[in-house]
Amino acid sequence: QVQLVESGGGSVQAGGSLRLYCSVSGHNSDQYDIGWFRQAPGREREGVSCFSRRDGNIIYARPVRGRFIMSRNNAGDTIVLNMNDLKPEDTATYFCAALGIRAAYCRPDEVDYYGQGTQVTVSS
DSSP: OEEEEEEEOEEEETTOOEEEEEEEEETTGGGSEEEEEEEOTTSOOEEEEEEOTTTOOEEEOGGGTTTEEEEEOTTSOEEEEEEOSOOGGGOEEEEEEEEOTTOOSOOGGGEEEEOOOEEEEEEO
């Protein structure tokens, strides 16, 4: 079982920045890739950014490329999502996620565990 606890988020005006944190713990948590997903009201959950342990690459969804940056500490138990130049369409509940070792596309069907989520609201 992997535990994921998000923090950060909140409300900001368009063009502003926010930072999300994910604390990762649990049995064999280092065997999972970690990513961020989001879900807006009335929309399906979508991948935002995922870190691959196999090759060290980070996948970013097209809508956030150049604006969001994902990083982690050396221990790999804290994942940070820096969100810059936020837009109203970024408004959603953001979830930290643990993906199986075969994950390759940062898709919801590759996720084994989700955190409880944290709200991000961007006003125009």
